[in-house]
Amino acid sequence: MSQSPFTLQSFKYSDDRLEILNQLLLPHTIEYVEINSVEEAHDAIKSMKIRGAPAIASLAALYVALYLKRALIATPVPNFLASTESLVADVTPILDYLYTARPTAVNLGAAMRRLHQALAASVAAAEDVQSATRRLIKEAEDVSNEDVGRNKEMARLGGEWLIEQVKQRGGGGKELNVLTVCNTGSLATSGYGTALGLITYLHETGHLDKAYYTQTAPYHQGSRLTALELQTLQIPSVMICDTMVGSLFQHHNIHAVAVGADRVAKNGDTANKIGTYNAAVLAARHNIPFIVVAPVSTVDLDVPDGSRIPIEQRPPVEACIIRGALYPGTEDDKAQAVVMFTPKGLTGIYNPSFDVTPAELITAIVTEKGVAVKKEGEQQFDLSGIV
Numbered sequence: 001m002s003q004s005p006f007t008l009q010s011f012k013y014s015d016d017r018l019e020i021l022n023q024l025l026l027p028h029t030i031e032y033v034e035i036n037s038v039e040e041a042h043d044a045i046k047s048m049k050i051r052g053a054p055a056i057a058s059l060a061a062l063y064v065a066l067y068l069k070r071a072l073i074a075t076p077v078p079n080f081l082a083s084t085e086s087l088v089a090d091v092t093p094i095l096d097y098l099y100t101a102r103p104t105a106v107n108l109g110a111a112m113r114r115l116h117q118a119l120a121a122s123v124a125a126a127e128d129v130q131s132a133t134r135r136l137i138k139e140a141e142d143v144s145n146e147d148v149g150r151n152k153e154m155a156r157l158g159g160e161w162l163i164e165q166v167k168q169r170g171g172g173g174k175e176l177n178v179l180t181v182c183n184t185g186s187l188a189t190s191g192y193g194t195a196l197g198l199i200t201y202l203h204e205t206g207h208l209d210k211a212y213y214t215q216t217a218p219y220h221q222g223s224r225l226t227a228l229e230l231q232t233l234q235i236p237s238v239m240i241c242d243t244m245v246g247s248l249f250q251h252h253n254i255h256a257v258a259v260g261a262d263r264v265a266k267n268g269d270t271a272n273k274i275g276t277y278n279a280a281v282l283a284a285r286h287n288i289p290f291i292v293v294a295p296v297s298t299v300d301l302d303v304p305d306g307s308r309i310p311i312e313q314r315p316p317v318e319a320c321i322i323r324g325a326l327y328p329g330t331e332d333d334k335a336q337a338v339v340m341f342t343p344k345g346l347t348g349i350y351n352p353s354f355d356v357t358p359a360e361l362i363t364a365i366v367t368e369k370g371v372a373v374k375k376e377g378e379q380q381f382d383l384s385g386i387v
């Protein structure tokens with residue numbers, strides 16, 4: 001297995017520092033920004049300086065860990081460390097506030113719920129405030145630490161499953177071409193990635209011909225972020241405009257579409273970046289397997305189907321602008337440009353951040369626990385066994 005070289009990191013976390021890579025400035029400017037307050041953490045997520053369902057959950061959790069670590073060594077000792085009850089009273093609004101930063105990705109809510117539960121467990125066990133604080137720090141750090149391992153497991157499980165599927169379809173021995181949407185790599189997670197992790201696994205094991213990816217307007221997660229990740233990883237790849245998926249399927253041998261997810265409903269309906277549904281409809285038309293790669297924490301059994309998934313509407317202006325460097329490759333390549341390409345004062349702009357792909361269009365849902373497929377003749381998944 002060939003090892004991939006250096007990868008980009010969505011954040012850096014140490015005992016006394018939390019920094020995020022400002023993704024609004026990528027791909028031309030690498031700038032890490034320190035996060036020192038709950039407002040900064042909330043803003044980083046809301047403004048999409050950091051984005052991707054697992055990455056925003058990790059950032060929110062790590063901010064809580066940093067806040068508590070600093071409190072433990074502060075002099076004078078902050079008042080909220082007087083008792084476990086005052087700790088709960090202080091941290092609860094922080095968790096609730098971070099939870100409101102973006103609505104669709106369930107990972108953020110799941111992470112904040114997990115920290116609420118850790119607090120409740122400390123109260124139930126009548127722990128002293130120091131132990132309760134340390135328990136919460138560990139739980140928060142685990143949210144991030146667990147991500148990379150499960151991404152690698154999903155990538156392996158999904159990659160091996162796909163290789164086998166292609167063999168069964170009579171394509172044995174082939175190197176595969178896989179299309180992805182948005183960005184689901186290191187920049188969207190704590191490392192390695194979900195759908196892009198699967199593509200990386202195929203590359204590392206010698207089973208990938210090319211990764212194809214859509215530009216993913218309007219934020220351009222594909223052309224700004226996935227392009228940079230694939231370039232950094234030296235994975236052979238081809239960028240397409242969002243409008244070219246049908247043409248790609250008509251003229252190229254694409255073996256699968258692999259995407260990430262922001263929330264998977266109980267029946268398998270999946271919310272992911274806008275444009276995912278288009279790719280799924282076209283994949284079904286061309287009989288191309290459509291695979292969702294997402295950790296168990298993305299599955300929301302409380303939501304019966306996709307119609308109940310809250311879909312974030314982004315500010316209209318974000319659909320009217322394009323970001324980039326003014327003079328890439330020159331001394332001035334730090335100069336950032338935000339260019340408006342619509343008429344001034346334009347109204348009537350539709351800008352949902354996500355769409356929902358119905359389960360019937362999804363061939364497999366890969367989590368760290370295994371590969372779920374629908375029963376013969378069924379249109380929906382039974383995910384109750386894997387969560």
Ligand code: MRU
Binds near residue numbers: 189195260273
């Ligand atoms: O709006 P974004 O960039 O946060 O949307 C990201 C996606 O839709 C990803 O596909 C999803 O979060 C999975 S990331 C591993």
